[in-house]
Amino acid sequence: MADFWAAYQSTLGFAMVNAFFALSTYAVLSAGMLSFATVTFAALGGFLGAQLAVHLALPPVLVMPVSALSGALLAYVVALLFLRLDSHWMALASLALVLITRVVALNATALTGGVNGLSVPLSLPLWVLAAILAVICVVFWRLSASWYGIAARAVREDAAVAATLGIPQRRIQTIAFIISGAVGGLGGILLALMLQFLSPETYFIDIAFTMIAAVVLGGSYHWAGAIVGAVVFTALPVLLQAVVPDFEKVANGICLLLIMIFLPRGLIDPRALRLRRARKAPSR
Amino acid sequence: MRIAKGAALVAAMLLAGGSVLAGPARAAALAPGDYKVGFVAEITGPIAFAGKSFLAGAQLAADEISANGWMGKGTHISVLVKDSASDAARAIQDIHQFIADRSVIATTCCILSPVANSVKPIVASAGIPLVIHGATLPGLPAPPWVYSMTVLPGPKDVATAVKMAETTKPKSVTYFLAADNDAFKARLGAARAALEKMGVKTAGVVSVLTADTDFTAPATQAMGEHPDAILIYTTQAPAVGIIAALRQRGYTGTIVGNDVLSPASVFKKLGPAVVGIPFPIGFSSDLATTPEAKAFVAGYKAKFGNDPDIYSAQGYEAIWFIAQGLRAAGGKPTRATLAKTLAAQHEVTHNVYGGEPITGGQIDTAGTTIVAWSADGKLVPWTGAK
Amino acid sequence: MSLFVEQLINGCALGSLYALFAIGFGLVFATLGILNAAHGTYASWAAIAALAAVQRLGLPFPLAVLVGVAAGGALGVAVDQIAFQPLRRRGAGMLGALITSIAAWIVLDNLAGVATGQDSLSFPTDSYPGGMLHVGGIAFSTMQLITIIAMLAATLGMHLLVRHSRFGAAMRAVGWKEQAAAIVGVDPRRVVLATAFLAGAASGLAGVLGGISTANVSYSLGEGLMLKGFAAVVVGGYDDVRGAALAGVALGILEVMSAQYVSTSLRDGITYALLLGFLLLRPRGLFGGTSFVRA
Known part of the structure; x- marks a missing residue:
């Protein structure tokens, strides 16, 4: 048991870090927007936090709020620029932002260490990681039942109807971006602490695609779906490697395809849960 | 000169393999058993073409060392493989799994320097030897835990x-x-x-x-x-x-x-x-002159059907270096005693380069x-x- | 001066590959509403198929190109039917199709790695017109000329098809609103299949020509085209073939010139900053029309 724990503790750690990225992606998705900008927020939070930790020797507890805040600020700026675009174009713009992020990471050597990368000689106990994730979960849970959560759902389901109900779409989506930025920035520094080394490749398109996939896989209509998706997506390659070592990634892709086709609303689907409950309950 | 040295080494090797001859540096013969090396491979992903060669070389070395009981009577060395696809996060998970497996005595990994840099602090704090087989960045080795089998280019x-x-x-x-x-x-x-x-x-x-x-x-x-x-x-x-x-x-x-x-x-x-x-x-199958190099080329060809390249040579040397440490440690080595013994080695004795000195955990080869x-x-x- | 002209030709040839890629990518986006992450893998597989045709069957260059184009088109149709059709039937949105396209990308990309033995292969030098042409002190390769001509022909053909044929009208109708198209007698299924095939074929053509002229047949071929081709779609606008083609060529020239006269490390930054600028200032592309948004 102790061995099993030791063997898979880093997998659990990465699963939790990925859960932050997935939640960040979910935050914008829940307000009806597809955005890959989480990667950019994570890069800012990660590099800035790592620099503070290395050069000013700040403890991780102080660094994390700074990372989250910087992510949120950047997200606010991104929201100001991007919310003028309609949905398809915003997805494309956020993808462009990810590509630019890598170029900046390669060239802004003072912040990122450039091609040499950046060593982060700090580590984080897993229970701290779990505790932070728990706090974020509570925040998402409270949010989903709040006025904001309901308004966001309305904007996502039908923006025109939401507008006639007097829901300020632009403001709801800006808030969604800020939440996404804060959680993404936090995820960025947590990934840095898990890897203990950052390079321009650390925050790139792979994170964007796997996290979107994780959210949709887990279920994009409930915040818990993001976490389930992230865990499945982190564990799947490890499991598949044991089963089909040569075609592990191919099997990964096929799993994703099958889930999307047969479970299009993801593993955690509040509507299906409600329907099941309704069916079980005595209706007459 | 090189050939003579190589021949002497082979002779010593045969002698040692046949009996429990105690060399001057050794306290006791290595206890019989299977010694496992965790190999973080890069057999898929962007540099899989090289990753496959590294792994093949390592597997050949394990076969050779085990076949004639080079480390001592009844001893085997085997290579456990986990693919990282050159992804740092995956490599870290692989290394943690090897660390958790108590039967793994040493690890080897990494072609990309950023990945090596991510894995380095983990092995040092967990206390398990790591032999880097491909990354070329200067300053990676840190004895007693981290060694590099790549000649600085x-x-x-x-x-x-x-x-x-x-x-x-x-x-x-x-x-x-x-x-x-x-x-x-x-x-x-x-x-x-x-x-x-x-x-x-x-x-x-x-x-x-x-x-x-x-x-x-x-x-x-x-x-x-x-x-x-x-x-x-x-x-x-x-x-x-x-x-x-x-x-x-x-x-x-x-x-x-x-x-x-x-x-x-x-x-x-x-x-x-x-x-x-x-x-x-550093190494070419066409220019192999020493008996070790020739045996390596012949063995590789017999096992895999093609000629080894420099990458296979580095994977091969990584396993030989660990085996050398195990043999020198003798008795029932732990990860810590193996690390201590590896740190005391001044050259990789079984090598395909015609001489492979180690300084500060970093190998070199004579001449260009x-x-x-x-x-x-x-x-x-x-x-x-x- | 001759250096400048040679680099201009290099940029045009490189940009032609982006353009070929972009017109297919844009076509699928405009007609089917799918942001297809697997589009680049069609190029890789087309190049692999053409190489196999050369090495296994000994086919000459024009036939090998044809094999590659057909393979790209067939793959486009196969991916559409396997990964997109089940979602389409259910009326799921663009997000679902993006995810299944990512899945298809992962699968095809990794299988391409297996097919080439994780290596980058190249066409035998005698299997294509590999010579250099010299015109008034300016040197360029035959393949560059072929690439540029192929791009012009494909763009013109695609433009005529989409804008000036009955079938093109049907495509645009489906792109605008599928049910409405069905009501006025357009068979959406035929349009979907044809669009998927044409897009895959264009990507395949880019793959074969690019695989030959860059001496790189591997999964990275498609990935390289993907990012730049995507930029071309955004700058050029996805609902006009000419815009995507022009933007592709312009990006190729910009890339080559910024590497020659500015800096290689900033090269991609310049491309992507331009991309973002276009998105924010002119979000419908060079030739973008008005959009139909439900009020």
């Missing part, structure tokens, strides 16, 4: 550039640089300084990126500077593309490559375009062999004659 590049300048006497040269790779930046700097000291002018430096695929424009740019020679300091894919583009556009001057040109796949791909281009090499591909696809010593 910088000095060999300088020697090659100088020899080229001495033989072909160019007036001005142009350099190609993988601008997003700091190791190559340093290698270019060293070669350029040496050539400028010899009075060879720098016509220009053309930058490319490692992920680039189109090299027509960079080749045009370099040829626009009309250099007498072009020196290439990039990773393999760009180097191949640059040579193809230069030759296609009709460049006839001297081209100097680097060690990335040595695998057979490069000749297969480029054919006549790469013939006669000099580059330094400069080779070029011949028209029939063999590596031959480079003479400078066109």
